[in-house]
Amino acid sequence: MNKEINLIDLGNKDYKETWDYQENLFQEIVSIKLQKREFPTLTTPNYFLFVEHPHVYTLGKSGDISNLLLNEIQLAQKGATFYKINRGGDITYHGPGQIVGYPILDLENFFTDIHKYLRLLEETILLTIAEYGLVGTRSEGETGVWLDVGTPFARKICAMGVRASRWVTMHGFALNVNANLGYFDNIIPCGIRGKAVTSMEAELGKKINEEEVKQKITKHFSSLFEATFITQS
Template identity: 60%
Template sequence: MDKGYTVFEDLAVKDYQEVWDYQEQLFAEVVDVKLHNRDNTSDLKPITNHLLFVEHPHVYTLGKSGVQNNLLINEQFLKQINATFYKINRGGDITYHGPGQLVGYPILDLEELGLTVKTYIHNLEEAIIQTLAEYGIKSERLDGATGVWLDTTVPGKSRKISAIGVKASRYVSMHGFALNINTDLSYFNHINPCGFVDKGVTSMEKELGRKIDMQEVKDLLLKKLVEIFNLQLNK
C-alpha cells in the first residue's frame, strides 16, 4: 500500500463551529479508512491526513477536563465583546481564539506516522519553538503544562505564546494549537488561560514591538510542521 499524503488547507477566517464540524467530518473519514484497512487486509487504502490553518472570530473554548469558572464573564458580557463560548471534546482547560491568532488543526493518523500522543504534542511544540526562533524569540516548554512559553524560569515572568489542546481517538488527532501573532491580548483578561491564575499570555507582536506578517508566519510554520512530522504534502 502506498503511504498516504497530507492535504493542507488555509481556511482564512471561519466560524469556530463551522470548522469544528469540518474537523469532525475529516476525522471520521480517516478513522473509516483505518477500520476498513484493519478488516480488509487484501484491499488496503492509503490514509489521507489533513492540516488546517484558520483564524476564528472571537471565541472561548473549554476542554473536557476544564472548569467553567475559568470563564470569568457571563453570557451578556460575551455578547458585549462580540464573542462566543463552546464546550468541546479536546483535552485541556479554557482558551481564547480570535483575529490575529493562527490556529492549526492537524487531523493525522499518528499510528501511520509512528507517533505516540505525547510525542505528537512534543513535535507540535517543537515546530512552534523553531518558528519563533526565526524571529529571535526564545521560547520553551514548561514542565507540567502543554504549549509554548517564554521565561519559564523567571518568577512572575512566565507567559504563554502558544496553547495546545488535542484529542486523539484510534490514534487519529483532532484540534491542535493556537499561536498568538497579532492577537488582541485583552480578551485573555476574561479567562484564566488554560486554567492558570499565575501566568500571563503574550504574542509575537507584543514581544517584538511590531505587527507581524501573518502569511510569512504561516509559510514558515507549515514548512516546520512538514519537516518535523515528515509529511508528504498535497496542497
C-alpha cells in the same frame, strides 16, 4: 504509510463550522481505518487546517467553567461566543490575529506516541518563533510554548489542546501572532493562575506577516514529521 498531508487554509471561519468540518474529516479517517481490517491495502489521508476564528472561548472536556470570567450577556457585549468541546486542556481564547492549526492525522502513518506528537507540535512552534529571534521554552506539566519559564515574567505565546482516538488526531495549537491580548483578561487561560499571555507582535513591537508565519510553521512541521504538504484550494 501515507506521509502526505492535505494543507487547507480556511481563512476566517466560525468556530462551530470549523469544529464540524474537523469532525467530518476525523470520521472519514476513522472509517477508512475500520475498512482496512478487510482491505489492508487502503491508505488513510492526513489533513492540516489553518484557520482564524472570530472571537471565541473554548473549554476542554476536563476544564473548569469557573475559568470563564464572563456571563452570557458580557460575552455578547464582547462579540464573543463560547463552546465546551472534546479536546484536552482547559479554557482558551481564539480570535483575529491568531494562527490556529488543526492537524487531523492518522498517527499510524507516522508514529503511535501521543507524548511525542505533542512534543513535536511544541517543537514546530519553538523553531518557528526562533526565526523571529524569540526564545521559546516548554513549561514542565503545562503543554504549549512559553517565554521566560522559571522567572516571574513567564508568559504563554502558544496554547495547545488535542484529541486522539484510534490514533487519529484533531484540534491542535493556537499561536498568538497579532492577537488582541485583552480578550485573555476574560478567562484564566488554560486554568493557570498568575501567568501572562503574550504574542509575537507584543514581543517584537511590530505587526507580523501571518502568511509568512504559516509558511514557517508548515516548513518545520513537514521536517519534524518527515511529511509532504499538498496544498488544497
